[in-house]
C-alpha cells in the first residue's frame with residue numbers, strides 16, 4: 001500500500017448531514033494536481049440534501065445557542081488539540097488534494113487549528129451592555145445573540161484553515177452551520193467535520209455538503225429563509241454573484257475576496273529583510289493566496305539589486321510534488337490556473353517585460369509553473385491589474401513616494417499591502433495612504449488568528465479572526481427596561 005492509499009483510507013468522502021455520513025446523488029473526483037491522478041471520489045449533494053442540511057441546522061440551532069459558552073469553548077479546544085495531534089496526516093491530505101508543499105501544508109494545519117483555539121477562548125467572552133439611558137428614563141440592555149444558521153463557502157487554496165476560520169467564530173457564537181467546501185479540495189473540510197464530531201459537537205451543528213461550483217445547492221440554501229448568514233472566501237467575481245443573491249434576502253454577509261497586493265521597497269529598506277519578506281509574500285502556497293504579493297514596486301536606487309537578488313532566490317527553488325518533503329514549490333491547482341498565468345506572463349512579455357527567470361510551465365504530469373521574475377514591466381501591463389495566483393513576481397521601478405502611492409491604489413482591490421522602509425515615519429505615512437484592509441510593515445506574512453483579516457474596496461466586507469471575527473456571527477438585541 002502506498003502512502004497515498006494509506007492516507008486516503010482515513011478521510012470521509014460522504015455528505016455530513018445531521019451527524020450522519022450520507023451518500024449523495026453522484027460523485028466528483030478529487031485530483032492530485034502534482035500527478036493529475038484521481039485521489040478519491042467524493043459524494044455530491046443534490047437539492048434535497050441541501051434542504052436536509054438546512055433542516056438539520058435548524059433542528060440543532062436552539063440547543064446549540066442555549067449550550068453553555070464554556071461547553072462550546074471546550075469542544076473547540078478539543079478540536080484544536082485533535083488537529084495538532086493529527087497534524088502530519090492532515091498536512092499530507094492537504095498536500096495531496098491541493099498540491100502545496102509539505103511545509104506550507106503543515107503551516108496551514110497549525111494556522112487552521114489556531115482558529116479553534118482562539119475562538120474557544122472568545123466563546124466565553126461575549127460581552128453585552130447594561131447602562132442607563134441619558135434621559136434616565138430606562139435601562140439600555142444590549143444582548144449579543146447568535147446570528148443564526150450560517151452558510152460557509154470556502155476556497156481550495158486553504159482547504160482546512162478557511163473552514164476553521166469561519167467555523168470557529170460561528171460555533172463560539174452559538175450558530176449552526178452548513179459548510180460547502182471547494183470541489184477541488186473537499187477532503188480537508190470533511191476531515192475538519194470529523195474532528196469536530198470526535199470532539200463532541202452535537203449532530204446538525206456543522207453540516208457539510210460537497211458539490212461542483214458555487215451555485216446549485218448553494219442557491220437552494222441561500223433561498224431558504226431560515227438561513228441568516230453567508231460567509232464566503234473566493235474570487236471577487238463569485239463573491240459579487242453570491243452577494244447579489246444574499247442581498248435579495250437581506251442576509252448578513254462576510255466576504256473575503258480577491259487581492260492585488262503591492263509590495264513596495266524603498267531605497268532605504270533593509271534589503272536582506274525585503275528579499276526574505278518578498279519570498280514569503282510571493283511564494284507561500286506558490287503564490288496561490290489572496291494575500292500574495294502581486295506587484296513589486298521597487299525604488300530606482302535599489303531596483304536592479306533587488307530584482308537580481310529576487311531572481312537568484314526564485315531560481316534555486318526546488319519544484320516538485322509536495323509529498324516529497326524536500327520540494328519547495330508545488331503545482332498550481334489545475335490546468336486553468338496554468339492557462340491564466342501563461343496568459344498574464346505572455347501579455348507582460350509582449351509589452352516588453354524581461355523574463356529574469358522561469359516564464360514557462362514544464363511538461364506534465366502535474367500543473368507546475370516555474371518560479372518567475374519579470375522586470376521592466378510596463379505600468380499598464382495586464383499582469384499588474386489581475387490577481388496572478390501563481391509564482392510570478394512582476395517588478396516595476398518607481399521614483400517617488402507619491403508616485404508609488406498612486407500606483408498601489410490604482411486597483412479595485414484593497415486587501416493587503418507590503419511596505420519595506422527603514423524610515424518609520426514613511427512606513428506609517430504609507431500605511432495610512434494605501435487603501436487596504438491590512439498593511440505589512442517590513443514583514444512578508446501577517447496572517448494571525450488573533451488579528452482582523454479582511455479587505456476594503458472590492459476585496460471584501462467584514463473581518464475574520466480576532467474578537468472582530470466574532471461580531472460577524474452575532475446580532476445585537478436592544479432591550480429597554
Ligand code: SIN
Pocket residue numbers: 155157158233256288289290291447453
Ligand atoms: C487566502 O488566501 O484566502 C487566505 C490567506 C491567509 O489567511 O493568510
